Amino acid sequence: xWIKPVPGRLVRDPVTRAxxxxxxxxxxxxxxxxxxxxxxxxxxxxxxxxxxxxAPATSPAPAAPPADVSKES
Numbered sequence: 001x002w003i004k005p006v007p008g009r010l011v012r013d014p015v016t017r018a019x020x021x022x023x024x025x026x027x028x029x030x031x032x033x034x035x036x037x038x039x040x041x042x043x044x045x046x047x048x049x050x051x052x053x054x055a056p057a058t059s060p061a062p063a064a065p066p067a068d069v070s071k072e073s
Contacts, residue, residue, distance in 0.1 A: 001026070001027060001028075001029045001034070001045055002024050002025070002026050002027075002045065002046045002047060002048040003020065003024055003025065003027055003034060003037070003038065003043040003044065003045060003046065004020070004022065004023070004024035004043060004044055004046045005019075005020050005022065005024075005042065005043050006041065006042065006043065006044055009042050009043075011037060011042050011043055013027075014033045020043070023049070024046050024048075026048060
């Protein structure tokens with residue numbers, strides 16, 4: 001899950017002891033430490049920027065082929 005510290009809070013990673021950046025980072029969904037930080041309101045879930053960048057771009061529908069006006073009626 002992607003987490004971000006709430007504004008004004010510094011949250012350390014329990015393994016690396018580094019602060020979680022304001023932009024957030026990916027952590028283990030089932031790790032008790034992160035679940036507790038989420039429950040206590042120290043961090044919030046967010047959308048991963050990687051997922052946002054890899055979302056397929058919407059493209060317009062293909063144009064209909066031009067009508068054949070050369071046929072005689």
